[in-house]
Amino acid sequence: MRPFDVAIIGGGIAGCSAALHLRQRGASVVLLERGQCGTQASGVNYGGVRQQGRHEAELPLSQRSRAIWARLPELVDSDCEFVVTGHIKLARSDRDMAELEVYAHKAAAHGVTLELIGNKKLRDRYPWLGMSVVGGSFCADDGQANPRLVTPALARAARAMGANIRQSSAVVNAVHTGNGFELLLDSGGTVRSRALINSAGAWGATIAAMFGEDVPEEVMAPNMCVTGPVPYFIEPNLGVVGGDIYIRQIPRGNVIFGSGLGEADSAAIRAFPSPDVTTDAARLAVALVPRLAHAQLIRTWSGIEGRMPDGLPVLGLSSTTPGLVHGFGFSGHGFQLGLAVGAVLAELALDGEPKTPIGEFAIARFLDRQSTRPNGTKPIPSKAIEEAKHA
Incomplete structure (x- = not known):
């Protein structure tokens, strides 16, 4: 079987939004969620859809997301009880x-x-x-919106467009093979892809550690x-x-x-x-x-x-592994951002750079750039990281 263009680990609002945006661009996508889409942070949060009060670094992303919220009915055939109050x-x-x-x-x-x-x-x-x-x-x-409705609606819309949405499918190991990724599932099956999105929420650091990126997510x-x-x-x-x-x-x-x-x-x-x-x-x-x-x-x-310790998400390219994209650690305020985060993750996976500035969210801010990683890989040189932060 040919590898998917992109595999996504995690079926929260960011992962399901990414699947939808990737399919809009014609990429083949498989999303792997160990439970049901939207059952953790994305589905049990407060439901606020706010730009006010955010860290300045999040405001461009929040504004982009607000524009997508306005188009939610055309994207997922439901307003998910989104109301401008x-x-x-x-x-x-x-x-x-x-x-x-x-x-x-x-x-x-x-x-x-x-x-x-x-x-x-x-x-x-x-x-x-x-x-x-x-x-x-x-x-x-x-x-505000109903968080119990949004992520499942995104998953349904992505599936209707051809995304392979696999619920009850936990990833137990992930490796970079040199020309892509191979993911081992708890069922014993494997999935191969050219690019990988880590949107595993509270378990995002666990996936990052598989590629030698140890970050202090709580x-x-x-x-x-x-x-x-x-x-x-x-x-x-x-x-x-x-x-x-x-x-x-x-x-x-x-x-x-x-x-x-x-x-x-x-x-x-x-x-x-x-x-x-x-x-x-x-x-x-x-x-x-x-x-x-x-x-x-x-x-x-x-x-x-x-x-995350600084309250900001990890969002951007991996510092160790080509083709790996991170989007996790939203520290209790990722619901409103999620729709745009999905768009950014899709852009990073397909283009290598986003249309919205995300430099302050780079995973490199938590890493010792000079050390060798546990899996034997070395981080991208500091100069490349600094260039990526200002892209």
Whole structure:
């Protein structure tokens, strides 16, 4: 059997988006997901679709992704409950408000428009906010979507275009053969490809290590909660400076909120919300929106996400292995980025360079460039890495 043009490890939003973008360009694609597409971070997250509040390095990628979100129905034949509600980041002190003002100027330089809102105007517009809030920053172009719908929809669309989507197919080893890749599956079968995309989420570092790239990815389990339906009144997606609570309401009335971390067991592939963290989250939610005091909490959950020490993803070409592309470690904020990340991964796999700047996400930032790797390969020379970072 001829090798695929590209193999993808990981069926989260980035991997499934990559499969769709690769098929749009006519490349043969196989996607290998050990569970079901979208069952970990991509399917159990909060569902915020925001540009506001991101690291400056992520803003070009976030803007590109926002444009793709607008075209979601034509891409996957569903809007996946994506709604442009706006996102407001709230200040609970004058210091917080000063931070929002500084960020608004930085965002404007990247073309992201934010409206700074003072205390009186905030009270007039959102009278249901708690008294601890003193101001905010509003991004009208942001919104929310249902994370349980998006990744499966991308997988279906990619399959309809001819992608080979293999669920319940775990990769237990991967090697570079000199002219491509050979992947060993838990079933005993093998898959060959010319290029390989590592979008394995919280297990991305495990795949990278197979090619001598050891990076300090940790796992995290965001603690999520949802209430029963209450009358709809929270239109914008809510966040706060410091990020200790985030809240959104869907039109049917349920209020989704999150705060803190549960427990993650990456070996067992299980994550658990924490009762104590959930209690603290409820207190924070009520302090921010007092009207939620009598809402009934009906479910808590979590999922496993990969987290990098600097909070930025690993996205770009391998520093050791030609044809290998990484996209993992999104540290709890990869959902909105995922659609554009898939496009970038496809460009890297087929063209060797992306249309969006991603230099600050290079895996080389975590590596000792002078050392020999465990698999006997040596990293790409520093000069080449620096050129790639500025491509």
